[in-house]
Amino acid sequence: MIGVRAGQRPAPPLQGSGKEEVVMTEPRPAFTSFRDRLLKRQRLFGTFLKLPTTQVIEMLGPIGYDFIIIDQEHAPLDRAMTDLMILAARASNIAPLVRIPEFTDANILSALDCGAMGIMVPHVTSVERAKAIVRASRYAGGTRGFAGLTRASNWGKVGATGHMAQQDSQVAVVAMIEDQHAIDKAGDIARVEGIDAIFVGRGDLTASFGVDPEAATKVAEISGRVAAMARDADTPLMMLPTSKADFGFVSDLGATAMVLASDHGFIRSAAGAALKDYTS
Numbered sequence: 677m678i679g680v681r682a683g684q685r686p687a688p689p690l691q692g693s694g695k696e697e698v699v700m701t702e703p704r705p706a707f708t709s710f711r712d713r714l715l716k717r718q719r720l721f722g723t724f725l726k727l728p729t730t731q732v733i734e735m736l737g738p739i740g741y742d743f744i745i746i747d748q749e750h751a752p753l754d755r756a757m758t759d760l761m762i763l764a765a766r767a768s769n770i771a772p773l774v775r776i777p778e779f780t781d782a783n784i785l786s787a788l789d790c791g792a793m794g795i796m797v798p799h800v801t802s803v804e805r806a807k808a809i810v811r812a813s814r815y816a817g818g819t820r821g822f823a824g825l826t827r828a829s830n831w832g833k834v835g836a837t838g839h840m841a842q843q844d845s846q847v848a849v850v851a852m853i854e855d856q857h858a859i860d861k862a863g864d865i866a867r868v869e870g871i872d873a874i875f876v877g878r879g880d881l882t883a884s885f886g887v888d889p890e891a892a893t894k895v896a897e898i899s900g901r902v903a904a905m906a907r908d909a910d911t912p913l914m915m916l917p918t919s920k921a922d923f924g925f926v927s928d929l930g931a932t933a934m935v936l937a938s939d940h941g942f943i944r945s946a947a948g949a950a951l952k953d954y955t956s
Contacts, residue, residue: 703769710743710771710793711848714873714912717932722773724938726751730764732939737768745773745935748783749798759790763827766791773848779805781812785820788813791827794848796875800865801858806851810870813849815840848872850914853902854880863905873933874906875914896925903929 705713713720722743725732728751733744746753746761753761758774765772773794774787784795797809811818822840825832829839849870853862854877866874876899885891899915906913907930915931917923923934937945 704740704742707743707766707769707771707793708846710773711846711872713742714848714933717912720933721936722771722933723936723942724775725761726753727939728753728757728761730760733761733764733770734768737765737770741770743771743773743794743933745775745796746787746792747775747938748787749775749777755786755790758787759827762787762791766827773850775852779809779812781819781821784809784812788820788843788847789823789826789828793846794850794872796850796852798852798877799855799858799880800851800853801855802861803864803868806865806868806871809851810849810868813847814844814870816844818844850875852877854878856881856884856898859898859901862902863909866906866909866911871911873912873914874902875935876902878916899926900929903931906930 710720720742722741722745723736724745724747726747736744744761744765746758746765748758762772762774771793772791773796774792775796775798776783776787777798779797779800784797787795795809795813800806800809812820814820815822820843822836823829824836824839828843832839834842850873851865851868851871852875853859853865858865862874865871878895878899881895881898882891885894888894903913912933913929913931914933914935915926915929916935916937917926917931926934
């Protein structure tokens with residue numbers, strides 16, 4: 677059953693609903709443990725969020741999602757809205773990651789000071805870029821700017837040195853491999869110290885082949901190559917399965933952190949299914 681982990685019981689049916697409400701009845705690990713769970717290759721489920729609202733996040737918490745990815749790259753999410761969405765995720769015990777629109781130190785710092793537990797960076801095409809991303813995300817050995825009174829520091833509760841150490845140990849850095857000219861470099865990128873996971877961006881890769889009828893086959897082969905390089909580098913793999921069959925495919929590649937669609941996708945799918953149900 678979606679949203680229920682091993683050893684957990686779904687809540688009893690709502691009175692008069694006729695349906696079993698799928699919610700968590702036992703606490704899952706704290707959202708602050710996301711990076712640790714990712715590195716341990718625990719099975720994690722998340723989704724992309726593109727709607728500028730906190731309410732979707734509040735719904736996902738009781739269902740049992742482990743993380744959300746706030747998508748600044750492809751959605752109209754400014755810093756103020758991102759801040760509220762991160763607040764909602766932390767309050768709902770879901771690890772908030774932010775896919776920044778492009779790599780800059782400022783974009784990373786903004787998301788992390790707001791309390792993001794992970795950064796996803798699109799179009800990582802070189803080792804140099806990967807190293808720069810890690811530096812911007814870390815205090816020790818890095819260049820992350822310091823602010824002592826932020827949500828990330830629990831508003832100063834843990835002190836300056838405690839905050840820096842805690843952030844360096846808890847913030848996950850995810851590099852997206854989604855450009856054809858980055859494929860051969862994926863193994864070296866995955867080996868960069870501080871890159872915690874590789875995400876294979878099959879959407880952009882597929883689009884890069886245009887109308888090529890063999891695009892799907894080529895992207896599947898590329899995915900296998902990148903997965904093998906990540907495995908050789910001992911770096912976790914994140915992917916977005918598009919179906920149950922594809923879930924099996926990416927699982928076989930070694931992906932353990934799964935991104936299930938998006939809020940847009942969930943709404944479109946549910947709305948379409950409801951209309952079909954009532955008109956067929």
